[in-house]
Amino acid sequence: MNIVVCVKQVPDTATERKLRSDDKTLDRDAVDGVVNELDEYAVEEALRLKEAHGGEVTVLTMGPAKATETIRKALAMGADKAVHLSDDALHGSDALSTSYAMAQALKKIGFDLVILGSESTDARTGVLAAMLAERLGTPQLTLARKVEVNGSAIAIERITDYGFDKVEATLPAVVSVVEKINEPRYPSFKGIMAAKKKPVETLGIADASVDGSAVGLAAAYSEVAEFAAAPPRAAGTVVKDEGDGGVKAADFLASKKFI
């Protein structure tokens, strides 16, 4: 089975994230880049499926040159090879152009299964998997907490408000995973060393048949008009429980007319 796992480099959530004042895009230079947490679960699931069914796992990342760090991490976990879609023309792409460019790259790579995280920690739009399924004309098997492949049949458990749905489809398909699905492995020393020798192919937009006028900031379908740091929350009152903590909390609720 030919599995492509989409991995995004995001700013470390523990650092202060900012938008750039010039073009109002995420300032990716100002902060450390890490693998989007949920994508580690996507990589793990891809590796488990490969271990069970054979095949190959390819990492796909779209992002600036420094996103190679993220690719190495996924390779160190055990992925076989990587494709890095990287081109200055892609800077500032919104969800629509990102999904377009990634769909083009996926067509070039070829796949039986595409696996994504269900959401990135920076933009958090949670739309990419659905958009890819729409563009590629493949089944959308998103928000999976369990994935089972049997020949060309694939079944998932999709998380819902009320519990979960059992969903069935036929490969090729696009899957997104939630963090309940598995426990990602840590790269071993051997894995880290091996990753250095694994092939990473860098594609510019032309290599992936991406139309340059359909991506990047200029082609975006939406714009950030303005932004500002959120005003800090007014410092609250903190009391130590002296046996009356619950009563004091109730007093506060009453002062705010909740009770």
Place this chain on the structure above:
Amino acid sequence: MSEILVLVEHVDGEVKKVTLELLTLARTLGEASAVWAGPGYSEAAKAKLAEYGADKVYVADSDEIVNYVVAPKAELLAKLVGDKSPAAVLVAATTEGKEVAGRLAVKTDSGVITDAVGLGEGFVADQSIFGGGVNVRSRVTKGTPIVAVRPNSTAPVAAAGAGAEEKVEVAPSDAARAAKIVERVKEEKGARPELTEAAIVVSGGRGVGSAENFAIIEKLADSIGAAVGASRAATDAKWYPHQFQVGQTGKTVSPQLYIAAGISGAIQHRAGMQTSKTIIVINKDPEAPIFEIADFGVVGDLFQVVPQLTEEIEKRK
């Protein structure tokens, strides 16, 4: 004024509160048209939509629409966008609502804004990003604006609309039938308000210690008419079902009041509750980061404080 489509969220034939919020918003920007997708439509449902300002109600109430993952809803909306040329499409910013919005954006070659917490003139959306650290105003510049609005972004206000019903005949295409839902598994929910819609949420974390102890959290929630939430530490430990997880990979909630007991306030938890209007924290560790965003905090043992608070609330009713 032109038409604004609002995709109706409904459960067992009941219109959800977020839809009434979206209709209220749509009315301030144009004429609200509700779009009903899936079974369960009734006169009562129509009356509710009209009561909150729907001038039109498009009804596509076949089972087919909900028997496949997301795609048929996007097809239905794309057809209506083509036929009616609305000024905008609003959906609830639930995980599924956002997926519908994403597919619709691709189909109609339109921009999409996810997770708006407000929407004004010219469909300029307010977004709260980076775990609440930055406020952004953004807008769609191409195609039909598609905006996913977070529940509890506005208060629903009744104002009668005409409620003119129009049936829409759609059969999902073969492509939209690619991912078939073969079974829906309902996990216990009880009589409490739904997590993302609730005005008050009481959440418990690792500090609660066990599944049995969650009864303390539930009692507090019931005393004040709240939904119950949980941190990932609590859902991972199987003390509480996963669909109640609040946070980055759980539900995003934005209630009037959020009470966190035994939760440290990891960034991933805060990402799901930071836009709550008022936050109360109960934690025995004064250094817990969750105190940084508390309007009122009690440093103490939740097993003392929470039952006392519950008792006080019952007393003062």
